[in-house]
Amino acid sequence: MSVLVNKDSKIIVQGFTGSEGTFHAGQMIEYGTNVVGGVTPGKGGQEHLGKPVFNTVADAVKETGADTTIIFVPPAFAADAIMEAADAGIGVIITITEGIPVADMIKAYDYVQSRGARLVGPNCPGVITPGEAKVGIMPGFVFKKGNVGIVSKSGTLTYEAADQVVRQGLGITTAIGIGGDPIIGTTTKEALEMLVGDPETSCVVMIGEIGGQLEAEAARWYKESGSKKPVVGFIAGETAPAGRTMGHAGAIVGGSDDTAQAKKRIMKECGIHVVESPAQIGIKVKEVLS
């Protein structure tokens, strides 16, 4: 078992023939991911990286039976790409694009909800189920197969956490990068819920950062669920000043309840094993699993 993506996922790439899309689709195919085609409007009928190119997502779904998409479309057109995928009946929409205007995401989020699709991201590294499917831009070799799930707002910090876990002789079931924007499709809580519900996952690493309420919401859900599956948590940005955006558009302290300190306190109260140092994630996972 795993969550969101696996070896049977039929994946298309939107923005397939662009430079980002080409590079990362190539890496995904090399990893062994089941990429069934791609979409670039106007280039339908061509072949790219040995896979068919379609003009629309609807065409791609009709021809290939695709159920999952990964989006590399530039920010000005990315929200439209998300809505096109949802309209075509794609179930899992993973959006890598960074810098989408908030107003566009408000519309796209609402649209995706109304179509019952699951959006992951935007501004995220994607999702990986080691040994089965890499639907993202993460370095595949870091993620060895195992029984630890990861949910994280950050890309490189996810790689860091996975690397630490692997160095402890453990591995990853699925790692979900949910993204660092103010509006994201899959919340920390939803990702945690999926991983806690996955029978193959025996521990979850939950990595958050300053800004917003997602980690607190996830922590409260975890406490209420009564789950005995251990969760190790880290929140980045203890040293970030209030009112400044720290790289991710959503990483900004707005009040007293979205600081790193406040989030860590709530997580601890809800039974999550919070590490103070980002260098201790792997060790803590090992500890709670033994």
Added chain:
Amino acid sequence: MNLHEYQGKQILESFGVRIQRGLVAHNAKEAVDAAKQLTQETGTSWHVIKAQVHAGGRGKGGGVKLAKNLKEVEEIAGQIIGMNLVTPQTSAEGKKVHQVLIAEDVYYPGPSETSEFYMSVLLNRATARVMIMYSTEGGMDIEEVAEKTPHLIFTEEVDPATGLLPFQARKIAFNLGLSGTAFKEMSKFVTALYKAYEQSDASLFEINPVLKTSDDKIMAVDAKVTLDDNALYRRKSYAEMRDLREENPIEVEARAVGLNYVDLDGNVGCMVNGAGLAMATMDLIKMAGGEPANFLDVGGTADAKRVEEAFRIILKDENVQAILINIFGGIVRCDRVAQGVVDAYKNMGDAIKVPIIVRLQGTNAELAKEILDNSGLAVHSAVQFQEAADKVKEVLA
């Protein structure tokens, strides 16, 4: 991107939001001319002189004053322009005032009492919808109102499929206790305000106070407007409103070379790939006994040119006593980054006088460590995150 009050008001007015009118002046003479012109256009006899800086609480710092005649306009404008305005939201040195807004007096006596409200338009991250937050307690610090009298703060959320509906605008006006002309004016005000928010790609409007005048007009007396940086590409005329004098000069320079940099007060500079890892690295510096001097995300490409640019930016801060480079090489190969560091170091000659700690992990990390260790440079290399923290502790001791 933050705007000045006068710029925010320009945008509001262009969408039909009634504002307290005013003219910008850069010196005392211009202030007097502006005051005369404003009297002609609006009939106002008194004038309000308002410092235009990117900070709230301007009144508390002496940056907003009433002038009852032209002599006072000249005097007050002369005092405020050029001063370093210190407010609860600025640093201790304050912000230099380059210009003032000469505004009409809108608290004139009339048939009814004036009253002040609070209104903001912003994103509710929890629902991914725009909301209008408003209160009868205008002119006050809204955080304080939220804490002491939360029942006096109302919110109205907008369905993205329909936009703000007329009944919602009416509801807001009713909740603010208005009737008659003032009620109609408020509904109009709210409708226009939402339209302005949506069509300017704003991320925050904060109007405090919204004033009901003695003759039942509703207007924005102040305007704090923040625009969505990601949407500036399609709002070119607003993008030109950016006032670089209001921003940290090192941050402006970093942005020009495509680096995401935030200046902080500490003594250990850092250069990291990825925003989350960058914040985590700052936290680790603190745990190692230092204080982060900056946030810096070098992004996905960390070649020699970029590393050198990042070095130059970090070293502009004179408080930096050590630099920690933390790169998790995924797609980026660590040996290339290491070579970048070595080349940058060599190109910069003697410019680097502080110890450098380089932690490279991921693809080809061991090879990268070899390159650094054999370079003959005074670079401390590390592979594990914890090692890097220990090295920071070592060099600060």
